[in-house]
Every structure is written in C-alpha cells, then in structure tokens.
Amino acid sequence: MITSVTPPLPGPKGKALLDKWHRYEADVTGYQAPVVWKSARGCVVTDADENRFLDWTSGVLVTNVGHCHPRLVEAVRKAAGDLLNNYECPNTYRIEAAERLVKALPSHLDKCFFLSTGSEAVEACLRLMKRRSGKFEILSFIGGFHGRTYGAASVGGMAGPKRGYGPPMPGVIRALYPNPYHDPFEWCKDGPRFPRYFDYLETEIAANSTGSLAGLIVEPYQGAAGFVFPPHGWLKRLEEWARANNLLFTLDEVQSSYGRTGRMWAMEHEDLKPDLVCIGKAIGCGIPVSAVAGSSEIFACLKKGEMSSTLGGNPLASAAVSAILEIYRQEDLVGNSARMGAFMKQRLLEIARHSRFLGDVRGMGLVMGLEFVKNKTTREPFPEIIRPLIDAAAEKGLLIGSVGFYGNVIRVAPPLVITQEEAEESLALFEAALHDVEASP
Numbered sequence: 001m002i003t004s005v006t007p008p009l010p011g012p013k014g015k016a017l018l019d020k021w022h023r024y025e026a027d028v029t030g031y032q033a034p035v036v037w038k039s040a041r042g043c044v045v046t047d048a049d050e051n052r053f054l055d056w057t058s059g060v061l062v063t064n065v066g067h068c069h070p071r072l073v074e075a076v077r078k079a080a081g082d083l084l085n086n087y088e089c090p091n092t093y094r095i096e097a098a099e100r101l102v103k104a105l106p107s108h109l110d111k112c113f114f115l116s117t118g119s120e121a122v123e124a125c126l127r128l129m130k131r132r133s134g135k136f137e138i139l140s141f142i143g144g145f146h147g148r149t150y151g152a153a154s155v156g157g158m159a160g161p162k163r164g165y166g167p168p169m170p171g172v173i174r175a176l177y178p179n180p181y182h183d184p185f186e187w188c189k190d191g192p193r194f195p196r197y198f199d200y201l202e203t204e205i206a207a208n209s210t211g212s213l214a215g216l217i218v219e220p221y222q223g224a225a226g227f228v229f230p231p232h233g234w235l236k237r238l239e240e241w242a243r244a245n246n247l248l249f250t251l252d253e254v255q256s257s258y259g260r261t262g263r264m265w266a267m268e269h270e271d272l273k274p275d276l277v278c279i280g281k282a283i284g285c286g287i288p289v290s291a292v293a294g295s296s297e298i299f300a301c302l303k304k305g306e307m308s309s310t311l312g313g314n315p316l317a318s319a320a321v322s323a324i325l326e327i328y329r330q331e332d333l334v335g336n337s338a339r340m341g342a343f344m345k346q347r348l349l350e351i352a353r354h355s356r357f358l359g360d361v362r363g364m365g366l367v368m369g370l371e372f373v374k375n376k377t378t379r380e381p382f383p384e385i386i387r388p389l390i391d392a393a394a395e396k397g398l399l400i401g402s403v404g405f406y407g408n409v410i411r412v413a414p415p416l417v418i419t420q421e422e423a424e425e426s427l428a429l430f431e432a433a434l435h436d437v438e439a440s441p
C-alpha cells in the first residue's frame with residue numbers, strides 16, 4: 001500500500017495546527033478534508049502527522065507534473081539564487097519562457113504575455129477584446145467560472161464570487177452552457193450544428209445586446225460548475241458563430257490546458273482557433289504565474305505601457321514555465337493523462353453502476369466529474385453527500401475535492417504522473433469510502 005492513515009483525522013499535530021491557523025488566518029476558504037499538508041511528491045501527500053495520501057486534487061488542477069517535480073524544484077532554486085525580481089526590465093528567464101511557451105502553443109498564437117494569476121489573465125483578455133473591437137459588451141456563460149477579480153467575477157456565471165458586492169461590470173450578457181446530463185431544452189441535440197441552441201443564443205443577443213458586443217469568453221469544459229463537458233462539436237460551432245458575427249473568441253484554458261484533458265491544450269480536441277487564450281494553474285505547477293496567448297495582430301491594439309504587472313514574468317515564475325515545458329518534452333504526461341484517464345473512467349463507470357447516488361461520470365483525460373444525485377431518474381442534486389464523502393475518503397487515504405453549480409460533484413484530477421498502481425489503489429479507496437457513506441444512515 002502506498003497510503004497509510006491513522007484515523008481519526010486530523011491527527012494530534014494536525015489538530016493543533018488547524019486551531020492555530022484559524023486563530024490567525026480568516027477561515028473563509030471552501031471545505032477541505034481536515035488534513036494539514038506537510039510535503040508531497042508526485043501523487044503522494046504527507047501530512048503533519050506523517051499520514052500518507054493519494055491525491056486526486058492536484059491542488060486545484062495545478063500540479064500537473066506531480067508535486068515537487070525535481071526538475072522544477074531545481075530550476076526554481078537556481079532562479080531564486082540568481083534574480084528574484086526586475087519588474088518590466090527584460091530578464092534571461094523571461095525571454096526563454098516566452099519563446100518556449102509560444103513554441104508550445106498552436107501556431108496561430110504567436111505572442112504571449114506573462115501575468116500572475118488566472119483571474120489576471122482573464123482581466124487582460126477582457127481588456128484586449130474591448131480595445132481591439134472598440135466595443136464593450138462580453139458574452140459569457142451561466143455556470144462559467146473565470147476568477148474572483150471584478151471583471152472575471154462579472155463574466156462568471158455562478159453567484160458565489162458576485163453575491164453581496166453590488167452591480168457587476170456592465171455589458172455582460174450570459175447565455176446557458178449546454179449540459180448533456182441536465183438538458184431539458186435539448187440544446188445538446190442535433191450536433192454538429194446544434195440549431196436549437198444557436199436559435200436560442202441569437203434570441204439572447206437580440207434581446208440583450210445594445211449593439212456593442214466585443215467578443216465572448218468560454219471554458220472548454222466548465223470547471224467550477226461541476227466539470228460539465230459540452231457535446232462534442234459545440235465549441236467549434238460556437239467559434240464559427242462568433243466569426244460569423246465578427247466577435248472575438250477567448251478560450252479560458254486556465255485549468256484545461258497542459259495535458260489535463262489528454263491533449264496539451266483542450267482546444268486541440270476540436271481544432272479551435274481562439275483569438276485569445278487564458279493560461280494559468282499548471283503553467284507554474286504551484287509557482288504563481290499565468291499568461292495570455294494571442295496573435296501579434298491582437299496584441300497590436302495596445303500601445304507600449306498599456307499592459308503590465310508587478311510580478312508578471314519575474315525570474316522565478318519564468319524559470320518554472322521553462323522547466324515545466326522541458327518536463328513535458330521529456331515525459332509523456334499528455335499520453336499518460338489520456339491512458340490513465342481512460343482506465344480510471346472505466347472503473348468509475350463500474351463503481352457508478354453499483355452506487356445508489358453516483359449519477360454521472362464524465363470527463364476526458366485526467367479531469368473527471370462525479371455527479372451525485374438523490375435519485376438517478378430525477379437527477380435531483382445531492383450536495384449533502386459530499387462532505388461525508390470527502391472525510392471518509394481522507395480517512396482511507398485519498399484526497400478529493402468538490403465543485404458544482406449545486407455543490408454535488410467530486411473532482412477526479414490527479415497529477416498527470418499518476419501510475420497504474422496509484423490509480424488502482426486510489427480507485428479502491430474511493431470505492432470503499434463511497435460504500436461506507438452509502439451504507440451509513
């Protein structure tokens with residue numbers, strides 16, 4: 001066994017640390033298993049009490065190359081000893097990172113710009129779409145999550161990041177995102193043209209736009225909404241529709257890129273050619289860095305000095321970007337994501353067949369959503385099962401997290417280095433935890 005946990009959790013050291021944490025830092029983050037992480041390698045996390053867990057979270061889809069990959073750690077150590085900050089002055093690390101990132105992107109995206117967080121990359125894309133088009137309205141999608149800063153939260157389609165903060169950014173038009181598991185209006189039917197959906201979208205625009213629509217922002221699959229994957233072909237049709245309407249197309253690949261879906265970029269599954277791409281999370285695998293990718297022609301709408309960020313492109317972050325892309329060159333992480341993802345999905349589908357409440361298993365590569373429902377026919381969300389399941393899984397040695405518009409989805413998103421042995425052990429732990437939770441009154 002790779003894992004080893006002495007229940008109950010938290011252990012004595014973990015309990016003391018959690019108490020201290022809550023005394024000093026505001027307890028405002030989402031629910032997680034009561035485990036104080038101390039160190040991690042690959043897919044294995046060790047806590048303050050020396051319990052060992054397998055990780056299905058990758059943080060939150062961040063550590064794609066595995067926790068503390070030695071090449072990444074080494075590169076960051078070296079950069080830290082050379083140069084820690086220089087703001088906009090060029091540095092050797094930043095220049096190498098930019099070259100490597102652009103070369104790793106589809107060829108129509110020939111420029112990038114480095115920032116620090118996914119939200120910041122989204123804000124930059126919103127500004128670029130507005131400046132490039134001279135218009136101010138943005139189309140986005142209900143259920144979408146793009147971050148917590150003002151513009152990013154405004155184009156988001158979940159109430160959480162916006163509730164209680166007054167009016168969101170003006171000019172946002174939100175449309176429904178097709179969800180194959182909940183499809184009362186049959187938007188997902190009749191691909192690849194999806195006439196019902198696009199008739200609806202036209203009505204939405206006709207009713208809500210003042211005639212100043214700049215572009216749209218969309219996730220290749222909706223992450224925070226519950227790993228909702230649209231029907232195949234819908235994104236390509238959306239791109240065609242955007243072109244036909246002279247709209248800029250921004251793809252938010254903050255969490256879907258770097259092999260997560262079994263391809264380096266999720267846009268490759270449908271050969272999408274977005275004008276702008278937001279990149280975050282796995283670009284730094286734990287080091288804060290993000291980027292916007294686009295064409296030279298799009299970036300030309302900004303004058304010198306019109307895009308900047310205090311920490312964007314700093315040597316430490318840039319060293320991480322280059323080291324990670326080198327790891328992708330040397331290790332078949334993308335292939336492993338596709339292979340292990342297919343294996344795990346098969347087993348999860350079997351588990352779902354024997355479960356009373358696991359209604360849907362969906363996803364591609366190593367990003368899968370497990371949607372829990374009270375009744376498999378009515379598909380009524382079952383958020384109450386999630387916390388007990390997170391806790392039961394942790395006590396057995398598996399770290400899982402939750403998402404979902406209704407808070408009823410478990411995310412399966414281990415680091416892409418997961419081995420067959422780790423996959424099998426983690427699946428057995430999940431099955432046992434689910435069994436216990438379903439058997440409890």
Ligand SMILES: Cc1ncc(COP(=O)(O)O)c(C=O)c1O
Nearest residue numbers: 117118119145146147223254255
């Ligand atoms: C699709 C997507 N966009 C943007 C963000 C925001 O990224 P950050 O939390 O780094 O600001 C997230 C974060 O989860 C995300 O999943």
